[in-house]
Amino acid sequence: MGGLDGLLQGFQVAFSIEGILFVFIGVFIGTFIGMMPGLGPISAIAIMIPITYGMEPTTALVMMAGVYYGAVFGGSTASILLNAPGISGTVATAFDGYPMAQRGEAGKALAIAAVSSFVGGTISVVLLMLFAPALAQVAVTFGPPEYFALMFMGLTAISSLSEGSTIKALISATLGFVFVTVGIDGQTGTPRFTFNNPNLLEGIDFLVIALGLFALAEVCFLIVNRKDTSLSDKANVGSTKLSKADLKEMSGPMSRQSFLGFVLGVLPGAGATIASFIGYITEKKIAKKPEEFGKGSIKGLSAPETANNAATSGAFVPLLSLGIPGSGTTAVMLGAFLVLGIQPGPLLVQDHPDIFWGIIASMYVGNIILLVLNLPLIPYISKLLKIPRPLLISLVIIFSLIGVYSVSFNIFHLYVLLFFGVIGYLMRLTSFPAAPFILAFILGGMMEQSLRQALTASNGSYMVFITEPISLALLLISVLSFAVPVIRGRLRTRQ
Amino acid sequence: MLKTMNQKVSIGLVLFSIGYLYLSFNLKEYPYVPVDSDLVPKILGFLLLALSVFLFFDKSSEKEEEKAKRVVPKKEIIVMCGVGGMIFVYILLFELLGFLITTALFIISCSTFLGYRQWKTSILVSIIFPGVLYYVFNYLLQIRLPQGILPF
Numbered sequence: 001m002g003g004l005d006g007l008l009q010g011f012q013v014a015f016s017i018e019g020i021l022f023v024f025i026g027v028f029i030g031t032f033i034g035m036m037p038g039l040g041p042i043s044a045i046a047i048m049i050p051i052t053y054g055m056e057p058t059t060a061l062v063m064m065a066g067v068y069y070g071a072v073f074g075g076s077t078a079s080i081l082l083n084a085p086g087i088s089g090t091v092a093t094a095f096d097g098y099p100m101a102q103r104g105e106a107g108k109a110l111a112i113a114a115v116s117s118f119v120g121g122t123i124s125v126v127l128l129m130l131f132a133p134a135l136a137q138v139a140v141t142f143g144p145p146e147y148f149a150l151m152f153m154g155l156t157a158i159s160s161l162s163e164g165s166t167i168k169a170l171i172s173a174t175l176g177f178v179f180v181t182v183g184i185d186g187q188t189g190t191p192r193f194t195f196n197n198p199n200l201l202e203g204i205d206f207l208v209i210a211l212g213l214f215a216l217a218e219v220c221f222l223i224v225n226r227k228d229t230s231l232s233d234k235a236n237v238g239s240t241k242l243s244k245a246d247l248k249e250m251s252g253p254m255s256r257q258s259f260l261g262f263v264l265g266v267l268p269g270a271g272a273t274i275a276s277f278i279g280y281i282t283e284k285k286i287a288k289k290p291e292e293f294g295k296g297s298i299k300g301l302s303a304p305e306t307a308n309n310a311a312t313s314g315a316f317v318p319l320l321s322l323g324i325p326g327s328g329t330t331a332v333m334l335g336a337f338l339v340l341g342i343q344p345g346p347l348l349v350q351d352h353p354d355i356f357w358g359i360i361a362s363m364y365v366g367n368i369i370l371l372v373l374n375l376p377l378i379p380y381i382s383k384l385l386k387i388p389r390p391l392l393i394s395l396v397i398i399f400s401l402i403g404v405y406s407v408s409f410n411i412f413h414l415y416v417l418l419f420f421g422v423i424g425y426l427m428r429l430t431s432f433p434a435a436p437f438i439l440a441f442i443l444g445g446m447m448e449q450s451l452r453q454a455l456t457a458s459n460g461s462y463m464v465f466i467t468e469p470i471s472l473a474l475l476l477i478s479v480l481s482f483a484v485p486v487i488r489g490r491l492r493t494r495q
Numbered sequence: 496m497l498k499t500m501n502q503k504v505s506i507g508l509v510l511f512s513i514g515y516l517y518l519s520f521n522l523k524e525y526p527y528v529p530v531d532s533d534l535v536p537k538i539l540g541f542l543l544l545a546l547s548v549f550l551f552f553d554k555s556s557e558k559e560e561e562k563a564k565r566v567v568p569k570k571e572i573i574v575m576c577g578v579g580g581m582i583f584v585y586i587l588l589f590e591l592l593g594f595l596i597t598t599a600l601f602i603i604s605c606s607t608f609l610g611y612r613q614w615k616t617s618i619l620v621s622i623i624f625p626g627v628l629y630y631v632f633n634y635l636l637q638i639r640l641p642q643g644i645l646p647f
Contacts, residue, residue: 054636164561167550171508174543178515181539185532190523192532193515223578224571226609390609391620394602397582402628405589406638414586418579425575430504431561452530460529 006353007129010361013058022059023362023369026066031374031381033067034074036392039218040087041329042438044071046210047399049336050406057340058355062362064336068329069121069366070374072272072312076113076305077378081106088163089272089308092280096293096300103296107238107379108246112298113305114375115242116254120306121367123258124265124313128320129360131266132349136321139346144454145464147324149474151447154268154318154326155440156478161274162433166482169436172427176440177447179204186445187452199412206335207407209441211400212420213427213434219396220425226389240375246298253283253303261307265314268326272308272315279307313363320344320356324443328435331442339407500557500565501550508547516540574609581605593643598625 013019026048033044048067052060075090080097093113100109142150159169182193183203194200257279264275283303284293293300315330323345325331337344342355349356374381404417427434458464465471519536581604588597602621611617632638 050638051631051636053638165553165555167546167553171543171546171550174539174546178536178539178543181536188525188528188532190525190532192522192536193518219578220575223575223609224567388606388611388613388616390606390611391602391617393578393609394605395620395624397578397605398598398601398624398628401582401585401589402594402632402640405640406632409639411586411590414589415583418582418586422579429565429567430500431557431564448535451535455530455534 006357007361009354010058010357010359011364013358014062014361014365018059019062019362019365020369022063023066023365024373026063026068027070027073027366027369027374028066028377028381030067030070030072031074031077031378032070032384034071034087035078035381035385036074036222039215039396040075040089041068041071042210042332042435043215043218044068044074045329045332045336046207047215047396047403049207049339050403052336052340053406055340057342058358058362060340061337061342061355061359062365064333065359065362065366066369068312068333069117069309069363069370072309073114073117073370073374076117077110077382080109080113080301081382089276089311090304091273092276092304093301093308095280095304096295096297099294099296100301104238105296107240108242109296109301110378111240111242111375112246112250112301114240114371115247116250116257116302116305117309118367118371119254120258120261120309121313121370122364123255124262124310125360125363125367127259127262128313128316128363132317132321132356132360135317136346136349139322142322142346142470143468144450144457145468145471146474148447148450148454149465149471149478150322151324151443151450153474153478153481154324155436155443155447156481157268158327158439159436160481161271162436163273164431164433168430168432172432172434173436173440176209176437177444179209180441180444181448186449197412199410204416205404205407205413206332206438206442207339208404208413208417209420210332210335210438211403212417213424213437215396215400216417216421217424217428217434219393219400219421221428222389222393222396226393240378249298250302253279253299254306257283257303257306258310261310262314264307265311266317266326268318268324271327271329272311275311275314276304276308279303316359316363320348320359321346323348324446325439328438331439334442501553505547505551508550509544512540512543512547516544577608578605581608590641591643593645594640595625595629595645596643598628 014023029048030044033039033047034041044067045064048064052063072089075085075087076093076097079085079090079094080101083094083098085091085094097109097113155173159173160166162169180203182200184191184201191201260282261275261279264278265271280300280303283299284290287293287299315327318324318326319330319334323343325334334344342352400417401414404413424434454464455462465475516537519533519540522533522536524533525531581601585597585601599621602624603617606617629640632640
């Protein structure tokens, strides 16, 4: 099946009544969860995974794409209305979005965010459609050393680019890898670190980690801030109409940042946060009136929103074509794919073109629904923020618990979930980033497998990683990604 | 001696990595496998150990906002432990009493504990929310949540 046929078939699924309904449900729920302070796309996807069990894979994916987009947009909404970005990717949105909302133009700010997200998302999906199959063709030739080097690069990139201390990010990634070694070893059948507990033989499910480190850990923050009433005060947003002049002003940042954001999204570790900041900074530099930035500038809001959405689609390139997620969010998305029995990677576009193109088509539809159906509903969705915090906290806890129970049907894993909730909270308190942990946890199993396959094939010689040119290049990039910031830091302190 | 939070955390991590390494060195060996199951755990153990030592000597001090994040009133810690305890009891009773009863009890007690006093709403939510979820999971998604002592 060719690309066009595949895409048409994908659209058939996505544009069916069922497809639109599920995208809508996904977008709606995603927006709601994303608006909650702290709960971002990772929590949203993890919470929704159990709902997709038993669904037809394409329908389930269409819904998950909706959840993803919805959660990202929900995060922007929280930034604009409350100046409380739930996730780092929408921090830059608040720079100009919040001042605009304070001027009484919350509706307009939301509309700018939605239109920019739509444009950024749509352009980058077109780019994704062009690049992912091409990259998949290259990746078919990859062997275990290349795969290992690639995943290694992903992990070092997310660690060196994450906020705060690089050592802490690396420790977090190592810990994620450590916990994936629990259970029966797939190659020799040796039980590792199970303490003779049969419940641990199958290892720890990624959903336990995702829901524990993200959803439950955030619940702790919700508990501390449960009396915060700022959410319910901002339920009225006003008109969401945009004038022609507004659209004209947005067109520049939107067209530039769609491409820039996409490229940054493709790179492992960079992702939406860096794309949104770079987007904001570049637009400020080339703007005719840079002094307006930070005071409610249309360009200043449009740029990070376009860039972060373009980056979210860009992040799908390595996920779909290599099977390797480059960020915490795409790592959880990979988990969602695996739960549905879909293994993304270079063979996906060859073996299951319907699914590959179905995902891409659902991203188009997700973007459209976000703009057409979701935007007009924002005033109503934001009324949901009036849900009393104590009730909301109980509901998030229940969702996390049954999410884990419905994968394992084993009470033991619920205790493990509670344990990781505590760990996640402690990590937040001590400023250890959780995204490298989840990425390492998802990549760990694959990394170990390719490392051992490569070493087995080379009779235990580590030279195989250096003699293969692609693997060598990737490992060098990983080393450089650490060395450059360290050297630059040293030079700066000397000056 | 342990001046900063980083140093305290790094001691904990060092102990953890030593324990992990000890277990890795005691993993069962297979004589005819070129790369055995203990390779990766050993690498990870040493890596974690090295990183924890780096963290101990890391001179970059914490930012004020990072420190501020750690200030949690004692009262709130007690509340969090209370909620943790409730989750623990919920898990204990989950399969015994069944999803519907334990969830309803959890929602009422947890939201009341957190200071919500609108009885009508919380009772309504505690009946409707588990009811809908139970129906969706058991009948639409065919995922059996524990039925417990109820006949359905």
